[in-house]
Amino acid sequence: MTAKQKIKILFVDDELERWETLIASKLSSKGMLVLGESKGTKTLSWLERDPSIDIVLLDLTFENQPKDGKDILEEIKRRFPNMPVIIFTGDDRISSAVECVKRGAFDYFTKVPLDFEKLAIAIKNAVEDAKKSRINEYLRAELEEKTQFDVIVGKSPAIQAIFEQIRNVARTDTTVLIMGESGTGKELAAKAIHANSNRREKPLVVVNCCAIPRELMESELFGHERGAFTNAIRQRKGKFELANGGTIFLDEVGDLEMSLQVKLLRVLQERCFERVGGNETIQVDVRIIAATNRNLFQSVKEHEFREDLYYRLNVFPIMMPPLRTHKEDIPLLVEHCIRKFNAKLNRKVEEIDEEALQLLTEYDWPGNVRELENVIERAFVLSWESGRVLNPFHFPALRAIPQKKLSITETALIQDFYSQICAGKKTLNDVPREYQPEIIKIVLEKEKGYARSAAKVLGVTYGAFRRKLSDWDISSLDFRNSK
Incomplete structure (x- = not known):
């Protein structure tokens, strides 16, 4: 198992010096990576800072600390409902185990005696169940939406x-x-x-x-x-x-x-x-x-x-209205995309910050909702190592391109050029230079990001098309998952 595939465990215990080395050595042989923390109140900070954490191994008793394990467990399940938690404690009372499971713990292990084989199996099962839960939650929400309006999102x-x-x-x-x-x-x-x-x-x-x-x-x-x-x-x-x-x-x-x-x-x-x-x-x-x-x-x-x-x-x-005419729906669309790509890419992105959202709302989206989805998915890829919040640095194309608002006449003209290109009556070279980026994006979306197919539709050679992409800083890969 490679480092990227290792299950990452946050081990939170006030007796960290006593247990961390033993826990880490035993679980590392099972393909797991253990991070240690002695202060229970820092658990949420860890989860917010490191989205790659897969599970929390949590002590129940924290001496001389303001919160005990049960309080921390409730906070985790409230803030990160899909984060699995296994209780690891010296308290061997059945009543404590039952109460913790009721509060959302996946399992309960006593420190003495400790069966590391069973603990490792429980950790793997908990992580797998959490992954399935995230996917099922998305699919269930999507199915409910599809029954109504097949994922048409908006309140405008x-x-x-x-x-x-x-x-x-x-x-x-x-x-x-x-x-x-x-x-x-x-x-x-x-x-x-x-x-x-x-x-x-x-x-x-x-x-x-x-x-x-x-x-x-x-x-x-x-x-x-x-x-x-x-x-x-x-x-x-x-x-x-x-x-x-x-x-x-x-x-x-x-x-x-x-x-x-x-x-x-x-x-x-x-x-x-x-x-x-x-x-x-x-x-x-x-x-x-x-x-x-x-x-x-x-x-x-x-x-x-x-x-x-x-x-x-x-x-x-x-x-169907173009996205630029109902930009008030962009926050809802972004929220929907975050749920969608969290499930699709097995991520834990929680939100987009205000500056990035403003960047999205200022853009006119010539490719409309489909283009927005592509941009969000690309942001997911770029944010892989940087946390649970999307920020402006995850949208380099929008930051680099000056925003130009298209008039109704220009939009109609672009659509007319596109229709004539599809009918074989014009090529990309017949389109005025200032409208070429929009035409290229529309065709790339239709051809699901395949540049050779797009070049053929546009009536230009593949080499000429690649030069156009370079001139306009457009990546065909951004459109590979267009629907």
Whole structure:
């Protein structure tokens, strides 16, 4: 077992000189590291200062000190509820053991006689149980949120209005068009509608219309028969057929080619289609939710999107607000991210300090909530050795880049450039230099941080793209966990 894998124990005992050497020598052979402290009142300071401590081995009696072990145990469980504590004491009364366990102690060991094998096993079990408890606590909270709004976080009027729209439309089978910038949570809104609908027990099938090659899109949506084209060696069901009885979510629907828009219009009108290469008409019972970051009404005017399809999709529109318009939700979003990444990365970060939070609220977040999540996760990585509180030094990119507020017109222009790039009509080199960082971030988020894929989408060589990243101090690794 390596040093990084060792279980770190805080041993708190007023007779430290008597016991520390023995405890440390016995437990070190079991892959454990022991830190000693003789003053019980310093226990919380240790835990606040060193987030890598896994467990506390606590004496029950502290001579000539203001607090005894039971008081300290209560303080630990109140301040650090997931921190396991094992009582290690000379008091062998059963009543004391029972009382300590009731107050939250994982186990109770008497000093004489002491079975180090059993103590080591108890320590390992306690640390493992604490880890599982943290993960389960996060998963349980996330599941409760997902039942409602699939981790859409916020108390601002803008987000509360979204909740109300979701509640109203979820109980129906009405077609929904979700609009908004990249990273605002359009897919989360679609999932929330499905989760709160009568179709929740049936599948939700997600289709990213921008990510699937055009020549494969028809087969993806409607399936194909054996022999319909080269390599079609067997019949394959399409996304609409797989979603039968449930919901299909068409993300980036504005990027569909005109020929497919006609076929989609028929499905919306008649709920039927034929597989590629087939003659059988297939009927489906499916609820359709679509999303786009494009201005579809403008696309209709420019003859890039069918007007009849637009009105068929736009029965119940939902506009997801960009994060810069509801910055009052950033503290809640940060709190949610801390819980999420504590569980994911097995960390014990407790909060973000005021200066760092101000840094986050001053930034305009062109990548919206998704970008915020990426920045918080990066801060977790940078803060690994420095404690339980995130501070401005954990957000170097935000400290280094001058904050520039984008106007509504500029934001719309950036989204339009992005849509045209996805449609193959423009490349990154066609985008004005001042807007290139935002475009790069949006594409990196879509491509989950893979620079080669992003370069291909942007229509530039990999080498040229890497130079762009360097010019703008953007790290593709920051986007590796984009969803």
